[in-house]
Amino acid sequence: MTTGGSMYSAAEHGLHDKAEVAEAVPLWRRMLRMRETGLIIIILALFIGMSFASPYFLTWANIRAMSMAFAVDGLLVIGMTILLISGGIDLSVGSVTALAMVIAGWLFLNAGVDPWIASLISIATCTGIGATMGFFVTRVGLHHFIVSLAVMVIARGACLLGTGGRPLGLYTLPPEFKFIGQGAIGPIPIVIIIFFVAVIAFDFMLRRTTMFRRVFYTGSNEKAATYSGINTKKVIFLTTTLCSTLCGIAGIIYMARFGSAQPTFGVGLELTVIAAAVIGGASLNGGSGTILGAILGVILLSVVSSSLALLDVSVYWQDIIRGSILLAAVTIDHLLNKKRS
Amino acid sequence: MTPPVLLQISNLSKSFGPVRALKGVDFDLRKGEIHAIAGENGAGKSTLMNIIDGILRPDSGEIRLDGAPVRISSPAVAQRMGIGLVHQEIALCPDVSVAENIFMAATNASRSFLMDYKALNRKAAEVLRQLSDIEAATMVRDLPISKQQLVEIAKALTLDCRILILDEPTAALTEAEAQLLFGIMRRLADQGISIIYISHRMVEIFDNCDRVSVFRDGTHVVTHDVGDITPSDVVNAMVGREISELYPPKQAEGDKTGEVMLAVRGLSDANRFHDVSFDLRRGEILGVAGLIGAGRSEIVKGICRLEGEVSGSITLNGDPLDTRTYSESIAKGVVYLSEDRKGDGVFLDLPIDANVSALRLGQVARRFGLIDAELEAGQAEQLGRKLNLKCGSLADPVSSLSGGNQQKVALAKMLSVNPQLIFLDEPTRGVDVGAKSEIHRILRDLANDGVGIVVISSELPELIGLCDRVMVVREGTISGEVSGADMTEENMMHLASVTGVQEETA
Numbered sequence: 001m002t003t004g005g006s007m008y009s010a011a012e013h014g015l016h017d018k019a020e021v022a023e024a025v026p027l028w029r030r031m032l033r034m035r036e037t038g039l040i041i042i043i044l045a046l047f048i049g050m051s052f053a054s055p056y057f058l059t060w061a062n063i064r065a066m067s068m069a070f071a072v073d074g075l076l077v078i079g080m081t082i083l084l085i086s087g088g089i090d091l092s093v094g095s096v097t098a099l100a101m102v103i104a105g106w107l108f109l110n111a112g113v114d115p116w117i118a119s120l121i122s123i124a125t126c127t128g129i130g131a132t133m134g135f136f137v138t139r140v141g142l143h144h145f146i147v148s149l150a151v152m153v154i155a156r157g158a159c160l161l162g163t164g165g166r167p168l169g170l171y172t173l174p175p176e177f178k179f180i181g182q183g184a185i186g187p188i189p190i191v192i193i194i195f196f197v198a199v200i201a202f203d204f205m206l207r208r209t210t211m212f213r214r215v216f217y218t219g220s221n222e223k224a225a226t227y228s229g230i231n232t233k234k235v236i237f238l239t240t241t242l243c244s245t246l247c248g249i250a251g252i253i254y255m256a257r258f259g260s261a262q263p264t265f266g267v268g269l270e271l272t273v274i275a276a277a278v279i280g281g282a283s284l285n286g287g288s289g290t291i292l293g294a295i296l297g298v299i300l301l302s303v304v305s306s307s308l309a310l311l312d313v314s315v316y317w318q319d320i321i322r323g324s325i326l327l328a329a330v331t332i333d334h335l336l337n338k339k340r341s
Numbered sequence: 342m343t344p345p346v347l348l349q350i351s352n353l354s355k356s357f358g359p360v361r362a363l364k365g366v367d368f369d370l371r372k373g374e375i376h377a378i379a380g381e382n383g384a385g386k387s388t389l390m391n392i393i394d395g396i397l398r399p400d401s402g403e404i405r406l407d408g409a410p411v412r413i414s415s416p417a418v419a420q421r422m423g424i425g426l427v428h429q430e431i432a433l434c435p436d437v438s439v440a441e442n443i444f445m446a447a448t449n450a451s452r453s454f455l456m457d458y459k460a461l462n463r464k465a466a467e468v469l470r471q472l473s474d475i476e477a478a479t480m481v482r483d484l485p486i487s488k489q490q491l492v493e494i495a496k497a498l499t500l501d502c503r504i505l506i507l508d509e510p511t512a513a514l515t516e517a518e519a520q521l522l523f524g525i526m527r528r529l530a531d532q533g534i535s536i537i538y539i540s541h542r543m544v545e546i547f548d549n550c551d552r553v554s555v556f557r558d559g560t561h562v563v564t565h566d567v568g569d570i571t572p573s574d575v576v577n578a579m580v581g582r583e584i585s586e587l588y589p590p591k592q593a594e595g596d597k598t599g600e601v602m603l604a605v606r607g608l609s610d611a612n613r614f615h616d617v618s619f620d621l622r623r624g625e626i627l628g629v630a631g632l633i634g635a636g637r638s639e640i641v642k643g644i645c646r647l648e649g650e651v652s653g654s655i656t657l658n659g660d661p662l663d664t665r666t667y668s669e670s671i672a673k674g675v676v677y678l679s680e681d682r683k684g685d686g687v688f689l690d691l692p693i694d695a696n697v698s699a700l701r702l703g704q705v706a707r708r709f710g711l712i713d714a715e716l717e718a719g720q721a722e723q724l725g726r727k728l729n730l731k732c733g734s735l736a737d738p739v740s741s742l743s744g745g746n747q748q749k750v751a752l753a754k755m756l757s758v759n760p761q762l763i764f765l766d767e768p769t770r771g772v773d774v775g776a777k778s779e780i781h782r783i784l785r786d787l788a789n790d791g792v793g794i795v796v797i798s799s800e801l802p803e804l805i806g807l808c809d810r811v812m813v814v815r816e817g818t819i820s821g822e823v824s825g826a827d828m829t830e831e832n833m834m835h836l837a838s839v840t841g842v843q844e845e846t847a
Contacts, residue, residue: 210702210710216691217699223685227647227677228699228754229668287690 035281035333039296046303054310062306064189070302071195072257073273074295075250078202079243081277081294082212086239087219087286088137088144092129093247093273094266095155100126100251102159105168105261115177119255123248129155130244134237144240152270159263168261181256191253203291215239219286275322276301279329301325344371346408347535348393348504353402355388362388364559365402370504375526375536377546377567379575380556381745381773386539389556390506393537394426395419420446423503427496427510429539429771431489435482440465442481443496468495471525473518487514487633494522498529505529506537509771511545515632515799516834523549541774543572544802555579580775587778588806589785592624602793603662603762605644608653613639614817617653621762621795626788628808629797630833636817637797638680641764645670645677657762671700674761678751678768680797682744686751689740693732694721696739697753704757724753729779745776752780762793769803781807801830813837 050057076093083090100122107118129151136147183190206212217225218235225232255261280297282289301322308318348370355363363385370376380386391397393404395413404411406422413419419426433442440462441448448456465477473491481489490510497505507526511519526536526549540546546553547567554564555578562578563570576587603621608614614636621627631637643651647667655662657675664670667677679686687696694717698705705717721735728749732742739750748768755763765784769777784807788794798804804811810824813836821836823829 208711210706210712213695213702213712216695217688220688220691221685224679224688225699226667227679227685229666229671230699231666231668287688 036290036293036296039280039293039300043296043300043303046300046307050303050307050310053307057307057310060187062310066302066306067192067195068189068257069306070295070298071189071191072250072253073269073276073302074195074298075198075246075253076243076269076273077276077280077294077298078198078291079246080273081280081282081289081291082202082206082215083144083239083243084274084277084282084284085206085219085286085289086215086236087222088236088240088243089148089274089284090133090240090243091145091148091270092133092152092155093243094269095152095159096126096129096244096247097251097254097269098159098263098265099129099155100248101255101258101261101265102162102168102263104252104255105170106162108170108173109168115173119252122252123245126248126251127241127245130241130247131237133244134240137240138233138237156263156267163261163263165263167263170255170260173256173259178256178259181253181258191257194253199291199295206291216287219288221287272301272322273298275326279326281333297329344373346370347372347406349403349405349408350389350393351403351405353389353392353404354400355392355397356400362559363392363399366556366559366561368554368561368564370535370537371552372535373530373533374551375530375538375549377550377553378537378539378556379541379543379546379553379579381579381775384556384579384773385559386556387508388559390426390508390537390539393419393504394424394506396426420500423501424506425497425500425502425504426506427493427508429508429510431486431493433481433489433492433496436480438462438478439469439475439481439484439492439495440477442492443468443477443499445496446500464499465495468499472498472521485634487518490514491518491522494525498525502534504535504537506539508539509541510538511540511542516801517838519545541777542800543575546575547572557581576774587781589782592626592788592809596624596789598623602658603795604654604656606654606656608640608643608651608655610639610643610649610651613649614643614814616818619812619819619822621793623791623793624788625809626784626794626796626807628804628811629795629814630801630804630811631814631837633799635814635837637814638766639817640814641677641766641795641797645675645764647677671758674758676700676755676758676760676763678755678763678765680766680770682747682751682771687739687747687754690738692736693725693730693739693742693750694718694735696750697721697724697757700754701758720757721753724756725749727756728753728783743773743776745772745780748772748780749776752783756787760792762795763787764795764797766797767799768796769798769800801833804828804833805830 047058056062076097080090080093103125104115104118104122107113107121108115113121133144133147133151136142137144180190180194185193206215214225214230214235217228217230218232222232225235254265276297277289277294278284278297279300280290280293280295282294304322304325305318308321313321346369350366350368353363353366353368354361366385366389368389378386388397392399393413395415395418398414404413411422413422413424416426434445440458443465444461462477469475469477472495473488475484475488475491481492484492491514494507494510510522514522523545526538530536538546538550550567552564552566553570553575555562555575557579600623601620602623605620606618608617617640619627629637629641639649642648644655645667646664646669657673662673662675664673664675670676683689688699698717698720702712703710705720706712707716718735724730725732725735730749730753731746739747742750752768768784769780772780784794784796796804796808805828808828810822811828811833812822813820813833815837823832823836
């Protein structure tokens with residue numbers, strides 16, 4: 001309003017002597033900064049502890065291996081975090097990533113399609129899969145959980161059907177294609193560069209753009225968002241589609257890295273990805289989460305895996321420990337939140 | 342003879358972190374009395390009630406029941422002591438029947454393996470008969486809010502209470518339902534049950550209660566027999582100052598240009614309202630009265646294109662308002678303030694400033710759609726100051742505010758787009774007296790500035806005090822309109838509830 005600005009000032013109305021409206025940094029940034037700080041401290045503590053426990057831990061080779069492990073999964077975590085913020089969830093990320101590999105690999109191997117073109121077709125197919133899920137969620141009105149569960153099974157089936165269950169060895173992939181998965185600029189692998197660019201870009205966009213602010217509104221309270229004129233169905237459709245598209249891109253990078261298309265890749269990956277996002281502060285109820293937090297979550301899980309391997313802990317124990325970390329992280333977070341409010 | 346004191350509270354204190362919600366409160370409840378508690382939101386009423394019901398534990402002080410000191414450590418303990426609390430907010434399971442909801446506690450305590458639905462429905466029907474015509478087997482989700490509120494009350498009636506606490510039970514009830522409730526309250530009191538009745542409405546307190554206690558800022562201010570005190574004394578004690586005029590002055594005769602701002606003609610939707618025609622003139626506040634479920638909200642949501650397909654014509658300032666979605670309506674400066682503040686009015690978990698900016702993010706963004714935190718905080722600060730918003734930091738989540746301040750955030754959200762036309766659905770529901778009169782003044786000033794204001798309210802005195810003209814909705818269409826001296830509760834109730842055949846010609 002342009003007029004009457006002083007009409008309701010505290011003094012004139014005589015109601016409240018101290019109607020204070022303080023200036024401050026947005027709360028989510030302050031609070032999430034706290035969580036991110038906590039995660040960084042835990043990761044650093046692990047680094048310090050492990051560097052004493054194992055001489056190999058702080059070697060360049062090990063750090064590089066760890067980074068490679070979380071870098072591509074990081075793309076999936078970005079997509080999942082944004083989807084979680086909008087109030088959705090996607091269980092199909094592991095099998096859609098595998099399907100992306102299989103489609104591109106099959107086109108290259110059996111139809112002689114140029115690997116770059118095959119990759120684009122494959123990523124577009126994943127976008128289509130996401131759009132289909134988005135359709136079922138927003139238009140038909142089904143729940144994300146159920147739709148993505150169905151797609152998880154279907155995509156895995158398609159992987160096995162297309163390959164007969166055996167990995168497709170792509171020995172003839174041109175080196176410039178393999179470069180995106182295996183190459184490096186100086187000492188830094190391309191995969192890690194892609195990862196950092198994606199993290200910085202999405203983190204910035206999520207914090208600053210009006211487009212992604214609508215994702216927060218939608219996930220925080222879909223009805224209130226509708227009552228603010230926001231097309232929440234469109235928002236959910238787009239976050240669902242984005243998540244699957246990132247699966248497509250991750251699948252292609254994995255294919256370039258492995259030099260093969262593996263139909264059984266990423267079984268159970270969805271749980272790691274969801275765990276990382278949740279450890280990093282995303283809420284399954286929607287409306288909260290940051291990319292930086294989620295990435296720290298995936299780094300934490302990856303460092304833990306690597307540490308356990310170096311300490312010669314049995315693989316079977318590793319799953320038990322990772323699950324316990326997830327439970328501990330969300331419990332601590334929940335208790336802290338309760339204390340705060 | 343004064344009846345004996347049943348519940349005696351002395352020097353009770355409770356703090357939440359640095360906030361002292363109760364500062365050494367004294368309170369006594371006599372056997373068989375209806376004791377009203379009045380106070381603005383944040384006065385400590387709810388904290389006290391939650392302590393009596395065992396939900397919260399006091400930091401210090403003493404509670405005596407029948408003269409003996411007691412510790413009420415949980416709601417279950419309170420229930421065993423015969424204390425029942427009906428919360429203001431409805432807490433029913435929507436997917437099970439009314440009967441099952443009413444007897445939830447009994448079912449939980451029951452030792453039998455199978456549910457005896459027949460007995461359950463019969464017993465529920467007995468309780469419900471005295472309140473309403475609700476079928477015991479109906480699913481709660483199929484009931485309108487007012488009926489759900491009655492189910493909550495029925496639930497409390499089945500507990501063998503000696504003390505029944507009712508927290509603003511009439512907020513969602515129609516006049517007739519409220520009267521029924523008062524009858525029941527009196528009957529219970531005559532049986533020796535003590536009732537604590539929390540309400541913002543002076544008329545209810547003075548018509549139905551025996552004594553009234555006023556709370557302010559965590560202290561007990563005064564307790565009186567209602568015969569010894571006037572409503573304005575109570576209001577003054579609540580706010581700690583004189584409120585000379587509860588309502589702002591109406592539009593002056595000389596300012597009435599008669600210029601039609603909004604003209605609605607023959608508006609209908611699929612089934613909830615039909616053939617609605619009315620005008621809104623510049624500078625006036627138009628009220629909308631009607632029973633809950635008559636279609637009041639549906640009509641204004643239809644005009645805003647919030648839900649449903651509508652037919653008919655709408656003209657705003659001479660131009661047809663041919664928007665198709667609510668976001669187009671917002672773009673044209675037509676906004677709707679929801680009646681369900683927590684459900685769809687605000688984003689409770691998000692910061693205050695992010696709430697205020699939600700309708701038109703572009704206003705706080707710079708190039709490439711990047712949100713500028715300073716612009717966003719500045720917008721919230723400016724509107725917050727204008728609305729006298731009381732908050733710690735603009736970065737706090739809206740859930741940290743009192744009801745009145747939450748409503749101001751919702752209102753700031755509307756004002757952020759410089760609206761031409763605001764529809765407000767129950768704008769002061771659950772808002773304390775001070776904030777309520779502030780909101781009324783804000784609305785009047787907006788109207789004076791040329792903003793079109795349409796207010797839906799179930800509180801007839803509010804419509805009479807605030808509006809220049811009131812139209813009454815009945816069964817999905819407008820049954821009449823009143824203005825000036827004709828704006829009486831009787832006239833409006835008549836238009837709202839009398840059916841077609843008996844209708845008199847205006």
